[in-house]
Amino acid sequence: MTRDASPSAPAKAARGASLVFVFLVVLIDMMGFGIIMPVLPALITDLTGGSIAEAAVDAGWLAFAYAGMQFLFGPVMGNLSDRFGRRPVLLACLGMYGIGYAMMGWAPTLAWLYAARIVTGVTGASFSVAYAYIADITPPERRAQNFGLIGMAFGVGFIFGPALGGILGEFGTRLPFFAASGLAAINFLFGLVMLKESLAQDKRRPFSLIRSNALSAMRALGGQNRVVLWYAAALVFFTTSGIVYPVIFAYYAIQAFGWTELTIGLSLALVGVGAALVQGGLIRIVVPRIGERRAVLIGFGAMLSANIIYCFATVPWLIFVAIPIGWFQGLIQPSVTGLMSRAVDDRRQGELQGATSSLNSLAAVVGPPLFTAAFFLFTQDSAPVYWPGAPYAVASVFALVSLALFWRGSGLHYAGEGADLPPDAETDADVA
Template sequence: MQIVLVLESSTLGIVIPILPFLSPRLGASDFDIAMIIASYAVCAGVAGPWWGKLSDHIGRKPVLMICTTGAALAYVLLASAQSLTMIFVARAFAGLMAGNFGVASAMMADITPPADRARGMGMIGASFGLGLVLGPVLGGLLSGPEGSFVVPCLTAAVMSVLAVIAAWFFLPESHHRDKSQPQTQERKLSLWTVLRKTQSRLLMLQYIWHTASVSAATYLFPLWVYALLNWSAREVGIVFGVQGALMALTQGLLMGPLVKLLGELRLLRVCVSGFFVGLLFAVFAQGAVSMVGSVLVALTGATLCMPVLNSFASQRAVPELRGRMMGATSAAAAWGRVLGPLLAGALLTVGGFRLAWSLPLGMVAMYWLWAFSRWPKRPVPIFDPNTQG
């Protein structure tokens, strides 16, 4: 699974640093760029729960392969885009195919016991981190000084095809459904019912706050360093590559020991605090060192939060509903990616970068209050679809 995730996340990383530089050539404003980023997230938010539910019924592996094939087609569309409309279409289609993270999280939950769940989720994050080391660097280098996006996008398409081939040969199925059992009651359960019975609605809100803050920072940073330092896609790609390396290191090597040392909830509180401090410094940063350093601190704190949230969510549903639960978390995260860039783009237009950076700072402040509230301490019953209530 790690091989597939590294290849797939590399393709996403290739596109991230070039989108803010690609779109203005076709007449896009800063707000248009935010809308392009949001179009991907909106479609991912709509499709995420459906992919998770489908993986509960036909298995995780087929869904991962379908989504990755769709991603390859989306990158070909983006490479051939000659208008702003085609960029919107390509990114929207990519969003519809973006079911991999939720399904991969469900697959990891299938094969790890609850005590090791956060570490397992950290391995998924580490795989994405390794991809995000390779991807942004490739995107920045392949775009060249002139900022071409055709070669990076076609490279992303080829890597997606390689991910499909790797999944076909090397990825075992983790969810083996007992077809002799009746499916009627399970099929009738709405996503809202699952979230209500597992007491997960407030948890979904934290996914929104988390990803809205991260996506706002990811959206603002390239524009920020371009405006103040005249950086290009190459420099932005290198910074995102460094962040990917930190993500792989912290989630792959440190997540397990930190969970054993602090426990999941205390670790979440420490990491949210680091996230907040980094964004606070970003509001007032001026030079290259302070700008890059503040963002790296913030995103490293955010990196360690997500495996803990995924561990919380995965333990709240039985295997028959786990794909739907993790699909819901993927959708909530996607809607956060809609909210973050849109609001950050609007604030940037109205009041400049300092006001725009105050948006993720405020969201993380609410995230911090939740992490230190009484709610996460409460034991939450695992929902069994065969239990009435």
């Protein structure tokens, strides 16, 4: 009996350490993303000597490069891990991630900064490997619980990343970049010692470039029913709209109110706290009581209300009114995703989630240059009208389009189309 129990204890401990490592991979990725947000405007202006309006344009293209690499290399990293195992791909990504942030900290020119952002975009595309690792080591009945660790890591990383970046930025513009690099290096060393390979040799498959194409995943949507297509289109426009916050907020706060890195970082941390509270707790209470569709409508109402405040705020305290109102837009994506998953049968769930993930990545590519161009147009010296909040007006247009697309899809769904009706369809069928 003792002989049987003793081998299982180390195995259980090893699985626990591996889960901790995967959690830290995602956490550090999000912290690295958040930690530089308060200080990136100052770094760009230092390198270029330009204005905040011009720096925002460069930031938009930097975000474009980062998201573009994630869009292209997410499927590649997943397929490489199917061929060579999860451990080497995760460790390689983490090591290069640390190098990328060190490059940003040392960057002597803007071109160097672009090169570093491309490196971090490629290696930050390791989320697919992290999900695969968790699936490898977790029984099917516990996967949802462990996948929740990834969502928790996103939330925690976005709370502490900007706050830490704002605090460190008080001591030097480049210090947060080296801090992000150091966190990645520490996690790399931890993984080198503690992380065990999760994919057995007999379960590996040859690497295929054809299967590593994000566009192939999106083509799968063509075979879905029209309810799913309306929902997917709504999510794309919603994702594009939501990107305005991480891309523009720091530049908007500096231009409109003269905020410091510390104030920006703490404000963004407050955004992260609200997102964690709504998506981690409130949604579990709200959706069962009022249904997904009403939750989505509340979310869009909050999003548009917050955007109106950002558009026209003339005093800084209004931003601290807009932030908690904006928390409730966290109801939108989980609710739409839940409805969309009901509209297809169980055999096509994986195909659907892969396709929508690629679409959302594509939205993250399109949004940043668009919003930063609007910011530049209305804040440069020759602007026709001085309006720092203009990007939030553009985001509101995308949000309204998303709401219209969702309304059409939900009307069809609640009227009886799709694989499974929502539980509140009987009371809401008249909307169709």
